[in-house]
Amino acid sequence: MINVGSRRLTVTDFEKVLYHGEPVGLEEGAQQNVSANYTFLQAYAQHKVIYGINTGLGPMAQYKISEDDQRQLQYNLIRSHSAGAGQPFAEELARATMLARLNSLMQATSGIHPSVVELLRDVLNSGVSPYIPERGGVGASGDLVQLAHLALNLIGEGEMYADQAWRPTRVVLGSRGMTPISVHLREGLALMNGTSAMTGVGMVNLVQARQVLSLSIILSAMTNELMKSFDDHFSLELNHVKHHPGQAHIAERMRHVLSDSKLIRKRPEHLYHRKIEEAVFTDKVQEYYSLRCVPQILGPIYDTFLEVQRVLEDEVNSANDNPVVDHHREMVYHGGNFHGDYVSLAMDKLKIVTTKLTMLAERQLNYLLNDKLNQKLPPFINLGTLGLNFGLQGMQFMATSSTAENQTLSFPMYLHSISNNNDNQDIVSMGCNAALMTRRVLDNSADVLVVQALALTQAVDYLQCQPRMSSFTLKLYTELRALVPAILEDKPRYEDIRTVRRYLLGLGASFNL
Template sequence: MIAIGGNRLTAGDFFKVLYEGEQVQLQPQALETVKANYDFLRAYSKDKIIYGINTGLGPMAQYKISEEDQRQLQYNLIRSHASGSGEPFSEDLARATMLARLNGLMQGSSGIHSEAMELLTLLLNRNISACIFQRGGVGASGDLVQLAHLALNLIGEGEVWYKGKLTSTREVFAAEKISPLQIHLREGLSLMNGTSAMTGVGIVNLIHAKKLLNISVKLSAITNELMKSFDDHFSLELNAVKHHRGQQQVAAAMQKFLGDSKLVRKRPEHLYHRKIEEAVFTDKVQEYYSLRCVPQILGPVYDTLLNTEKVLEDEVNSVNDNPIIDHRREMVYHGGNFHGDYVALEMDKLKTVVTKLCMLSERQLNYLLNDKLNQRLPPFINLGRLGLNFGMQGMQFTATSTTAENQTLSYPMYLHSISNNNDNQDIVSMGCNAALITRKVIDNTFDVLAIQCISLMQAIDYLKCHARLASSTHKLYDEIRAIMPAFVEDEPKYHALQKVKQHLINRSSSLVIS
């Protein structure tokens, strides 16, 4: 069980809930705090003007709401803002949003009835996931539209993911004997007025970006190995004098991966400890940058992932709605903790470094496929007849096109504010947009890495170097060849590409970052 409330929820906890079937449990002491917070707000708000309880919302906050209309106000808020469009969140994104919202509310400063947390917990544990649409949120009063769809499901309306398909919430609740959430005081506003959609999507992005980094380091290492690169550019001695943690970690990972390779060369043996007579060297003195500068290129990716993890975990463990209910000081504070700039900026940084990782992969792929550059492999690593067969030529177009798309998608959403809501929300974060675009960039990059991986396997078969490979390289070779045998004749590759891509996504082993 993952305990919710009191303990700091981590990206690792999200992984366990989303991908390993771990269940969640509300900490009793934290739940008591939630109840005390709600009881205080109910009593405190009777003779005072408290936003979202006895006032209208947004630019209509100047309108007083009578006591008999206050519950209806919350239902109206949920139903009116359940207006998203586009594709629904995949189930992992929906569940990540639910878990993020649950954890934020369990901080005990949102004035919400405990019934909402208990229902969210029940749905998570029974694998009933909210139907949340991608388009709609601007990330300023939180993810209003996305979280309105979550709230709509909690009150028993709309559709939910159930047994792999979208089904009427009413039908699912009836089948599972679940009672919909009742509005007590401000459940609509408390559920909607937060950053949980962008943060939940962001944490899923982080999980997959870590996988991309690990895969990229491995494929970069194999590329160096097959090209018989010198090992000094990922040596401890060279990288220790550059004081960046990420660079040193990537270099150390490449050393570890290639530790027992018989292909990687040591510079002294070839260029230092023998007399060189030729005027033009047959050996390259230094490799191309896409091979030689891997620690310097992927190091910033590593460092960015560490910072992204800290920002997202800070956000998911925060009270990120408005107003903030402080029952200990007996005060209600109005402000903007729902503003998503922290997450939006971090997602833009994440997609930028993932795009750079993708560009590195595409350049390494180009090196492998261009015989004039590598001088070791046939054009397009063609194992058939040159001229008649095409090898990896078709797949390279896909990699190039996909990399170009990532470059375009990497324009920052953080700088894309548009005033709306009668200019009440006059500067916004676009945080959920940023997170969803980052997800697209990550998915694209898995395609490019899968193509690079297939190319490397073809190169191994052409070079017939299996006995000299590092044991780590041999292990990956065996895994990929179990999915996609070596090919000589031309045939459609799109099914095999998706199988290799899925294998890379599902691999849980880590090398650089866990």
């Protein structure tokens, strides 16, 4: 069980809850702290001006709200901002948003009634998902629109995804013995005024980023292996003289994948320890950059992944709403902890480096498919009849298209602010947009890696080099061939792409990155 409130949550914790069915609990001491925080605010708020309790919201904060209308204000806020559009969040994104919001509220600085964290825990453990639309938030006063839809579900309104269908929330909660929350003080604002949607999506992105980076290391190593590259470009001796930890790490992972390969060549054996007579070398002295510079290309991607993970884990373990209620100091602090710039910038960084990873995979794929470049394989690694059959030609179009889309999507959302909310929110983060675009870039990247993996299996079939492959790459080849037979005849391949994608993402998840 993941006990929220007992320690910092990590990406691994999110992965366990979202993909492995790990239940969520509430740490007792943190729960008591939430209750104490609420009790303090309830007493402290009497006869004071506190934003979002007895004032209007946003640019209407100058208007006093009577005591009789204060609860209605919270309901009005939730309902009016449940105004998103577009596709609903995928289940794992909606559940990640709930877990992120729960962890933020368990920091006990939000002034919410304890029933809120209890219901969030119960909904997470029931396996149902709130309806949260993709479009709506600007990521500055938090993910207001996305989190309003979550809050709408928690008050028993809107829709939830349960039993493979969208159903009325009150029916879903009632059928599982759960009761919607009631507003006590500031539950609407406390649920909405935070970065939990962008952060939840970001945590899911990190899970997938780890998978695609692992796959890129494996497939880059295998590409070098089948092309009989020299081993010095991923050697310890070459890479330790460049003082970037990511580069050294990628080179070490490549050495791990290829540790017992008999195809990788030693440069001294071929070029140093014999007299060279020919005037024009038939052997390439150095490989193309997409083969030779893998540690230098994937290294900064790995370092960026670690940086983004640190930022996202800091954010998900933070109090990120406004105002901050400090019952220990007996004070309420107004500010902007809901602003999503940290997450927005981190997602843009992850998006940019994922696009570079995709570009590397696409170039390696092009090298494998172009017989004039590799001089070892038939065009498009066509194992059928040249001219009559097409090999991987159709798949390459998809990979090229996906790479181009990633390049276009990689303009940073962090730099795209539009003033809104009567200019109250005059500079915003667009953090949820950044996170969702990063998810799309990661999805595209996975599809490009699928085509590269299929090309490599075709290359093994043509070269008949199985006895000389490393044990790691031979296992990969064998498992892929069990899923998809050699491509000889022309037939639709989209189902093969889906099948191989599922397998590869599982492999990426299990690889010790």
